[in-house]
Amino acid sequence: MNGKTVKYILLQSLLLLNLFAYSQNNNPGSIEGRITEENNRPVEAALVMIKGTTIGEPTNEKGEYHLKNIPAGNQIIVISGVGIKEQSVFVKVESDKTIRVADIKVENSVELAEIVVTGKTEARRQQEQAYAITVLDARQMYNTTASVGKQLNNISSVRVREDGGVGSGYSFSLNGFTGKQVKFFLDGVPMDNFGSSFNLSNISISMADRIDVYKGVLPVYLGADALGGAVNIISRQKANYLDVSDSYGSFNTHKAALNGAYTDAKTGFTVRLNSFFNYSDNDYKVFVPIIDLTTNRQVGEQNVKRFNDTYLSGGAHLETGVTGKSYADYLLFGFIGSKNDADVQTGATMDAVYGGVKAKSESVIPSLRWKKEDLFVDGLSASLYGSYGIVNTYTTDTLSRKYNWLGEWAPSTTHGEGFNTDSKIKNREWMANANISYMIDLHQSLTLNHVFSANNRKIHDKVDPDNESNKIPQKLNKNITGLGWLIKYDRWNANVFAKMYNLHSTSTKILNRFKDDERLEKLNVDKTEFGYGAAFTYYVIPKLQAKVSYEQAFRLPESNEMFGDGLFQQANPDLKPEKSDNVNVGFLLDHAIQDHVVTIEANGIYRLTKDFIHKGVSLTSNPTTGYENMGEVRTTGFEGGINYKWRKLISAGANITYQNIRDRQKYASNNSYVGADQVENLTYGERIPNIPYLFGNASLGLRFQNIALKESELSIDYSFDWIKGYYLSFPNLGARSSKKIIPSQASHDVSVGYALEKGKYNIALECINLTDKRLYDNYRLQKPGRAFNVKFRYFINW
Secondary structure, three states: OOHHHHHHHHHHHHHHOOOOOOOOOOOOEEEEEEEEOOOOOEOOOOEEEEOOOOOEEEOOOOOEEEEEEEOOEEEEEEEEOOOOOOEEEEEEEOOOOEEEOOOEEOOOEEEEOOEEEEOOOHHHHHHOOOOOEEEEEHHHHOOOOOEHHHHHOOOOOEEEEEOOOOOOOEEEEEOOEEHHHOEEEEOOEEOOOOOOOOOOOOOEHHHEEEEEEEOOOOOOOOOOOOOOOEEEEEEOOOOOEEEEEEEEEOOOEEEEEEEEEEEOOOOOEEEEEEEEEEEEOOOOEEEEEEEEOOOOEEEEEEEEEOOOOOEEEEEEEEEEEEEEEOOEEEEEEEEEEEEEEEEEEEOOOOOOEEEEEEEEEEEEEEEEEEEEOOOOOOOEEEEEEEEEEEEEEEEEEOOOEEEOOOOOEEEOOOOOOOOOEEEEEEEEEEEEEEEEEEEOOOOEEEEEEEEEEEEEEEEEEOOOOOOHHHHOOEEEEEEEEEEEEEEEOOOEEEEEEEEEEEEEEEEEEEEOOOOOOOEEEEEEEEEEEEEEEEEEEEEEEOOEEEEEEEEEEEEOOOHHHHHOOOOOEOOOOOOOOEEEEEEEEEEEEEEEEOOEEEEEEEEEEEEEEEEEEEEEEEOOOOOEEEEEEEEEEEEEEEEEEEEEEEOOOEEEEEEEEEEEEEEOOOEEEEEEOOEEEEEEOOOOOOEOOOOOOEEEEEEEEEEEEOOOOOOOEEEEEEEEEEEOOEEOOOOOOOOHHHOOEEOOEEEEEEEEEEEEOOOOEEEEEEEEOOOOOOOEEEOOEEOOOOEEEEEEEEEEEO
16 A cells, blocks of 8 residues: 555544534644654654644654744644654643654554555655556666666666676666667756766665656656656665775776765755766677788687777766755755766677777866645745756777787778778757646645756867868757646546646757768758556555556657767767657556565556657668667566565565567668668568667575674575577568677676674675576677676665
8 A cells, every 4th residue: 555645644534533613812832743653763744733732733854843823832742654653742832832752663564454654655656646667676786896877787677788897888778768769866966967977887776775766657746758657766865974995806907885874954055976986998808800901801809808998987976965954855966977988899890999089078067956735825835956068978989990809900901990080079958847746635735847058069180170061060959848637536646737848858869861962961850749648556456566557658769869079979960859658557466565666567558659769780881879769669577576575584585577678660661872662571570689688687585694793794695587589680681690789688686794893894696697608788898707706895874
């Protein structure tokens, strides 16, 4: 049962039971305070009433309450709610004064009907929403060396496809939607302008409290043009803590993280820091073709070490300001600074090998965050976020050389190993996110959200300074407005919403290519679309939750998709917005028998997407990638998972995902120099290539308490990942035997950890890819083989 919903229903019932007036001649006073559990954890949605009156309110997420207009004199505070044993406290109210009541501790366990309701984690509360959502509890993973992206790969329907080792390019896939079709947030703030180094593959899992993965419809307050879902990283909310970690592993890989927060309880002054540092030689072995540079012919294949793939990155997210003020729940000034330097070993596949190509980026992003609940009137909340992103990206490819995988090179008659460039791309992006919500009553609330972003991109290439296309600034402006209505009752809740999407872009396009009047022209695009949807959940029985959601969503192209990356990814200014009708149907069963807890979840998906933006690979001597629209794509699929826990000793889980993504465009346009006509689409009904369609994960964890020392924990973890092979291109075009495939593969990871003094001191040993298999997320881009890591971590809170 949705505990939070029931608490609000109980609040309404208790208010109705107290519908008689209470008055006193003296001027009224006020009281305020906090409701907590035995461990000092705040209790949200507890009902705080003045006995014999209609004066009362539920506590907020901090467990706080503030009651006004209370008649002076002796009064009784009554604390109640689902999951709370009712409690009464005497207090003397004084005229025209606010009395601060000491923290009231309540017992968080009471029997209701046939269930026993106990305190729930925030992760569990999130999962009880109407949305199709999976919540990853990051606190269980702080001792691992894996990045956020690596941990997300263990969730059903999610694939994080990496091009190689530490710092390599990656693509996030969710229910078949990839790249920018899925949006990323940090504490509800879009990460679009954070820069290439502050991303999922770099930031440490230890900066997050939990990660919410939405597999379809999003809450309106996450204002975005996500087509197929979103990932919201919730940073750690502790007021005072310090978490420091450092790890070292194979291929000379170093990873360090420093996270902490300090809040002065009296003044409300707050400072928060999340930072990371990564370095790796990435000199793992790959199985590749060897080219004789004198004859330019292949002389065989063998395992060789990568020799031009070092990577270094660092970043920090600092926020400081005040909390708990009359004018702001928080007012925080922020700064994100990050940088990465990378040697580029390969092109879009390992058939292209480079020895002197370099890439780097720098990001500086100042920001402001503000939020206030009960603004002007009770139930009205507002929040605002604003930032300005300064992101510079550099690419250097100027050597007149040709390399092979042995590290040998020969002089070349052309400049550049692949593209002959020494470019600087300057991105300047304003972003603003405003959110207003109003609680109409205990059952209904409205939310209005608006997101504005303006990206201005300029390119200068020292090799080709007179390039006409680089002289025209590329601009991309977006406005996304959403309005949502939330209804919450005992056994069900629903969300209904509508969105407006607007895009304006300025770029360049070559017209009449290969004709006498070929020319470069400025291209302006304006698009406005409208979407809508709803999400509904119902508790069939207290332990069985059913969910269904529908959305007609639009996704506006991103700047890198339209303008390219200046290296391997080609520009396509003609990209159109994607439109998708999305349906999710699922259930969640949570059953406990004494110390045994079993959770079973299953979801079905349906997507009908028009102008689907798909990433392709051109297999030339210098492979490139690019994005293009596909007329109509249909996705049907299923995901299921089961998790089991027994006390603190054993945890196990497994999940499987199947997604059938097919081309449903019957006819295609055939454009030529003499005109355009409609022809039969030869790939109609075929599976969309270069997207995994069947994969799964499994895990087993053991926890042993007080081994060798008191207040210690020994942990042993095992994880298994499997994926079925899939085609790089449409298999029906030509002989299947000639088709390129990403092979079926399985990998195994194990780790052993030991924690002392309740997690204050920690050490962990890991082995990734235990069986040393050749692993590929993308065609002919091999990932590292067997790797060992050791991590040391220190944690303290106060």
